[in-house]
Amino acid sequence: MSRTTPQESASDGVAAVERALAIVAAIAQRAEPISLADLSRATGFYKSTLLRLIASLERAALVVRRADGRYALGPYAHTLGRAFEATYGISETILPLLQGLVDKGTESASFHVYHDAHYRVCLLRVDSHHSTLDRIRPGDLLPLDKGAAGRLLTAYLVQGLPPSQAGLVLTSMGERDPNCAAVASPVFGPDGGMCGAISLSGPKERFTPAAIKKMSKLVQESAAAATQGLGGRWPAAR
Structure with missing residues (x-):
């Protein structure tokens, strides 16, 4: 037996x-x-x-x-989602920052967090004022290994790289969707670890060098403000 x-x-x-x-x-x-x-x-x-x-x-x-x-x-x-948001104050802190980015004329603003070994999840989203958009909604699961936000989450949370190696802003062109591009910056929580990434994404043709430069600066400023709002510490410049 x-x-x-x-x-x-x-x-x-x-x-x-x-x-x-x-x-x-x-x-x-x-x-x-x-x-x-x-x-x-x-x-x-x-x-x-x-x-x-x-x-x-x-x-x-x-x-x-x-x-x-x-x-x-x-x-x-739903209870778990509410508990997650209540614990970190994510919506209250980050949603106004996403709206502020869009009001400055950027592409659509999103906040992405780690989901599992293969996916990230879009937790918050504010569509841009442009007539054409990349279609992403809160709750959507997206590849963890593709896109600016995904690669940041991989670098910090999977590979365990420090900010000096992982970077504070990343750009992707046609990785997740051949017609879309994005810039993203990490957000850090009270424990010093990365808790998510703010990204600006939209049609690739609008990501000119000048637009990428402007949005990279804006998304990094918003990520730093989000980090401060969540009780985290933005990495010192190197």
């Missing part, structure tokens, strides 16, 4: 948690509730696996099954 070792049980438990979080991430990425079939395609999990894990997520109120059979985020997901 075979027995499961403690190590095997722990490994199975970790795998189950990772799969459950992948389900939550797939649901969060959709603007509308998602069917079981679409959820299976998005995660690569069998429907039987999904149903077993979703049952636990429903009990935790992280996922709810609607009357039409589709799935959406549950009330506890």
Whole structure:
């Protein structure tokens, strides 16, 4: 008779948690509730696996099954989001800064935070006054390894680089979307670690050298102000 070792049980438990979080991430990425079939395609999990894990997520109120059979985020997901914002005062501090950037004629302003090993999430967004925009909405998951904000998050939070190596402003041209560009700057929290990145993004043709220079200065000033507002310390110039 075979027995499961403690190590095997722990490994199975970790795998189950990772799969459950992948389900939550797939649901969060959709603007509308998602069917079981679409959820299976998005995660690569069998429907039987999904149903077993979703049952636990429903009990935790992280996922709810609607009357039409589709799935959406549950009330506890909203509670977590409110708790995150309350802990760091992110919306109160950063949203006015994003609006201030847009009012100065910049491209659309966003605040991105680390989501997992593959994605970042757009937490806050203010669209620019231009007629054409890059279509990003709060809650969207974007690649962690592409785009100015993503590369900053990777440098600080994945690679663990200091500001002198990671930089305080980055530019990307057509990395995430071949038609879009961005400039971004890191925001630091009270513990001294990076807590997110402010980015200015839009159609690539508007990112002329003069525009990049102007927006790089503005986004870095706003990131420094956000850092101060969150109780962090902006790195000294080197």
